[in-house]
Amino acid sequence: MKKVAAPAKGQSTAASPSSAQPPPGAPAASPLVAPDDAPPLDQGFPIVGIGASAGGLEALELFLGAVPPACGLAFIVVQHLDPTYQGNMAALLQRVTAMPVAQITDRLKVAPGHVYVIPPNRDLSILHGVLHLLEPVAPRGLRLPIDFFLRALAEDQHEHGLGVILSGMGSDGSLGLRAIKERGGAVFVQDPASARFDSMPRSAIAAGLADVIAPAEELAGRILAYLKHLSPLVLPSDLTLADPNQSGLEKVVVLLRTRAGHDFSAYKKSTLYRRIERRMGLHQLDRIADYVHYLRENPQELDLLFKELLIGVTSFFRDPAVWEQLKTTVIPGLLAAHPDGATLRLWSAGCSTGEEAYSLAIILHEALEQVQLPVRFAFQVFATDLDRDAIDKARVGSYPANISADCSAERLERFFVQDDHGYRVKKDIREMLIFATQNLVMDPPFTRLDLLVCRNLLIYIDASLQKKLIPLFHYSLNPGGILVLGNSETIGQHQDLFTPLPGKTRIYQRRAVARGNTVEFPSVFAPAPAAVRPPTAPVPLSALSLQSLIEPLLLRHYGPAAVLTTEQGDLVYISGKTGRYLEPAVGKVDLNLFAMARDGLKTALSEVFHKAVRQQAGISVKAVKVTGTDGDRLVDLTQGNRIR
Numbered sequence: 343m344k345k346v347a348a349p350a351k352g353q354s355t356a357a358s359p360s361s362a363q364p365p366p367g368a369p370a371a372s373p374l375v376a377p378d379d380a381p382p383l384d385q386g387f388p389i390v391g392i393g394a395s396a397g398g399l400e401a402l403e404l405f406l407g408a409v410p411p412a413c414g415l416a417f418i419v420v421q422h423l424d425p426t427y428q429g430n431m432a433a434l435l436q437r438v439t440a441m442p443v444a445q446i447t448d449r450l451k452v453a454p455g456h457v458y459v460i461p462p463n464r465d466l467s468i469l470h471g472v473l474h475l476l477e478p479v480a481p482r483g484l485r486l487p488i489d490f491f492l493r494a495l496a497e498d499q500h501e502h503g504l505g506v507i508l509s510g511m512g513s514d515g516s517l518g519l520r521a522i523k524e525r526g527g528a529v530f531v532q533d534p535a536s537a538r539f540d541s542m543p544r545s546a547i548a549a550g551l552a553d554v555i556a557p558a559e560e561l562a563g564r565i566l567a568y569l570k571h572l573s574p575l576v577l578p579s580d581l582t583l584a585d586p587n588q589s590g591l592e593k594v595v596v597l598l599r600t601r602a603g604h605d606f607s608a609y610k611k612s613t614l615y616r617r618i619e620r621r622m623g624l625h626q627l628d629r630i631a632d633y634v635h636y637l638r639e640n641p642q643e644l645d646l647l648f649k650e651l652l653i654g655v656t657s658f659f660r661d662p663a664v665w666e667q668l669k670t671t672v673i674p675g676l677l678a679a680h681p682d683g684a685t686l687r688l689w690s691a692g693c694s695t696g697e698e699a700y701s702l703a704i705i706l707h708e709a710l711e712q713v714q715l716p717v718r719f720a721f722q723v724f725a726t727d728l729d730r731d732a733i734d735k736a737r738v739g740s741y742p743a744n745i746s747a748d749c750s751a752e753r754l755e756r757f758f759v760q761d762d763h764g765y766r767v768k769k770d771i772r773e774m775l776i777f778a779t780q781n782l783v784m785d786p787p788f789t790r791l792d793l794l795v796c797r798n799l800l801i802y803i804d805a806s807l808q809k810k811l812i813p814l815f816h817y818s819l820n821p822g823g824i825l826v827l828g829n830s831e832t833i834g835q836h837q838d839l840f841t842p843l844p845g846k847t848r849i850y851q852r853r854a855v856a857r858g859n860t861v862e863f864p865s866v867f868a869p870a871p872a873a874v875r876p877p878t879a880p881v882p883l884s885a886l887s888l889q890s891l892i893e894p895l896l897l898r899h900y901g902p903a904a905v906l907t908t909e910q911g912d913l914v915y916i917s918g919k920t921g922r923y924l925e926p927a928v929g930k931v932d933l934n935l936f937a938m939a940r941d942g943l944k945t946a947l948s949e950v951f952h953k954a955v956r957q958q959a960g961i962s963v964k965a966v967k968v969t970g971t972d973g974d975r976l977v978d979l980t981q982g983n984r985i986r
Contacts (some may be wrong), residue, residue, distance in 0.1 A: 656698055791820060
């Protein structure tokens, strides 16, 4: 009797219709790397999620036939199957690989060197490396099992999760691939020219998610080469100023700033390192110094890295509990605060390709219908992002058919028009939004807001910048305004600025605070500190003659109506007749420039003022329409240099 070795503790065996060796006559696997070249595994092992549909069997056979048995990876195959399918996909795939192939059973633990195949009429998820089968809830024809699994794989395995899309019809998989990329994994897509049905590969490529595009038989080799060069960089906490990785990282940030005009030095170092590490693995580079050299020789790689750093998971109505609370409680409360009607201003900051912004517009529409107030309301919804390409896509409002996984059939019917490419947001919803490119760190914020949504953006920036942005959000909101953050984000130590609303949804209401709280308008291009000079005794401002200081400057440059303010906008000195432009606010006396600005002047004044403060330079805006007691007039607005 032969002795069979028991599996090691912590491992599990996988049921297989055949032994680990291919049956006689089966084509031998052609290893692309020797077993000794298997990728190093630091924690766990890579799990490859493979999505396929029509024409997928042929592509799967080509793919798996090129995988060496000792690769150290696990493969999860999610193939579109008819619910009544009686065949044995696992047995068919076993013919082309020496790795054990098994149809998945519930609560099966994933092991490296195995292939697992989804059974018919089931959705598949993964938790802590264990596969779970679920009854489908979507109607037949609307199921998206590839997206469902790839999203779960990204959440469970993070950078150890890889996504592969092979031949198939439709767009299933694109949403899941975005989650894979956001969590630090890599995406490999079959070349559409080699696929029997190219819709799924083309959808993934059109979404800008493919790291590697190649024929099915070459993808396995590209995955192994990527993993072989994916040597983890030193963690930021272990770096010193003399560390070559730290120096290399700084050089990458400098090159990005020169190429794209944006500074990522305030980006979380751990995320920045993971994204750079991914790009190095794709180019099979082992040292960050080599990657810096590659960037200088290939400027287009800087564009790809820039896009990589901006990738974040976005979807319609992500975290449904948040949107339900906005619809049923928060927005009705904002409407009730204006019994005579009003125009509410809302801002979706970091809106990516627009799913969140359109979700907000739809919720506004539904909430207004729900309360049925007799007065008229209008909405201005500003939606901004750093990525110009993402904003261009958002303006079009066209999305693949697989958004049905996140939008109910009722909402798809009411707020979208179905076309050959999927769904497009209806015109009346699109016209509620104003899309614009904006750098949240450098550009002036929108002000006088009733609601500000900034979800899953703070998690990418370091704590020092987060501390600056929360007061900025407070400044942007009206009294009682609402701030909505992501589920993993908080206001930190700024409990004096915001009060959390009931629940666990990270929704906060602006608190009234005494004026004088400093709002720091951050600038990533702040000038280098000036050379240290011997200290001189400061002259108290109160000891100066403000009149003799300011009047000559005003007469030369600004004309009869002008004010001198602090950096917070509090009035220090007034010259000329300013009543056409400023008026005291109702209530407690508040001699602040923004509180006193007349209608039409506030927005332009705020933007010019804060931009001038950051840039320390004079700025002018022509022909601003201002409503005064004697009617409307056009004025030129000029912000002068600082007086020190």
